[in-house]
Amino acid sequence: MSTDLPQLFRQPALPSHVSICEVSPRDGLQAESTTLPVPVRLELIHRLTEAGLTSIEAGSFVSPRAVPQMADTRSVLDGLDLDSAATYPVLVPNRRGLDDAIAAGAVDVSVFLSVTESFSQANLGDSLQATTERGLEVARAATTAGLRVRGYLSMVFGDPWEGAVDPQDVASAARRLVDAGCTTVSLGDTIGTATPGHVTAVLDSLVSAGIPIDSVALHTHNTYGQALANVYSALQAGVRQFDASAGGIGGCPFARTASGNLATEDLLWMLDGLGISTGVDIEAVAATSQWLSDQLGTPLPSATPSAVLSR
């Protein structure tokens, strides 16, 4: 196939640049049954950096009994240049995780909040009020320690147990993360049920609550095939930060029906076609995804890497 596809057709109202947070080394790998050793996880991160990605989740400081795939994240950080232009956020679920991350030299950390009682109980092991207080305390402590903090909200667009989630509750939680010092709030469609009008409604709630759209990121899953349409809707609302995973690897292992993150290649194909710059080379990401698929011994959720590489 001709390599000049996709054809470039700009939409003047859309942003000219978008930042991608690559989540495959953390959100992706933690959902895989195979645990990759540190050197392979490091090679993955190095390949993604070479492809032009400048924000790459490097791991998490959680119990290796709970999430063995993320064991030895400290050794992963040891192998990265944490003073480079690229950022390598690590997830810290609690104060102990934050202390470990600081001891390992982390510059960027992420904290998680649930927006529903059920997910808080099921995933974070305590009441919504208790897990929210703990998460905010960690965010404040990290900010005070001079780290950059990314806040994640889970189940923003629906919960497998409770169903509907009020956009006002999302805005309140986002407000608290910003007040605790988070520079970015990533809205997670953990079970992939959102549709484009829902995305717009939630973003409207955040903007009405005084949260700058520049501090909002969208984290979509492709369970119902909606991930990229939701990104397009958010782009139109001014969002300029999106989470994605090479090849679509991963999901949330605690959410029964979650499957497939938005593939970084699907996102890049659309942004390239819209003339929106990212600094990322789609072919290099696609080659990395195929290499990762070999390492894991599983097929990729997205067919885009193979379509890109067979052009």
Add this chain to the structure above:
Amino acid sequence: MSTDLPQLFRQPALPSHVSICEVSPRDGLQAESTTLPVPVRLELIHRLTEAGLTSIEAGSFVSPRAVPQMADTRSVLDGLDLDSAATYPVLVPNRRGLDDAIAAGAVDVSVFLSVTESFSQANLGDSLQATTERGLEVARAATTAGLRVRGYLSMVFGDPWEGAVDPQDVASAARRLVDAGCTTVSLGDTIGTATPGHVTAVLDSLVSAGIPIDSVALHTHNTYGQALANVYSALQAGVRQFDASAGGIGGCPFARTASGNLATEDLLWMLDGLGISTGVDIEAVAATSQWLSDQLGTPLPSATPSAVLSR
């Protein structure tokens, strides 16, 4: 999972109703290596009709040597109620196919035009000028015979050999189909390379050429994961007719890199969430897709049917 997902969030600027043309029994099955016998193809069409679909591609009057999967389309039509409210278009590639379709009692037919020289040569076996003249002649003859005619344009957003396609060429071809009596022109992204700004640009060209947006349908493929984002873009431009295939079955067997139609379930999930009525029951379609997967002995391209049925 709660069954009240997706949550309903209307977008006031979007249409309140959308028509889906279900293509799995023709565009879908012709790309599968397994040829299903007439009773199974009839059961597929009956199940889709029961699910609420009112426009279902029933087959094609092509050479059974070229496309064995569509052999005995006459017998398929014999098993359908062609006087019902549902329409069952059949593809007619030439005058002989049209005569056969009329003899079989068809009320709705489809004709195909290429918009590129290369695809015309590769898929239709003659020059673009010759295949266009033949296609238009068939459309005029069908109109004169009192049939409803659907015009398909292939490779509207790019061609595996030539690459870029000028939106003006698409508008010219669409204009000729409308002038030949076609009530609908379906714009085919045969190799799935389109992105939302490209869709908007092509639709703008058609509208500028005086083609009513109500007579335009979009036919997307998911090769690069763009199908549903492109639909959302077209919805915003006023398009109200979309082609889709249960479970994402199919593609164009002549286009090297084509893979996966837009899944009807992916489309329905989005439209249901946007509060856009279709009259179609997503669970009934998903159950039909899983049954079809069993009949074909192949997995479905889309994971949405299984997500829908495991709620």
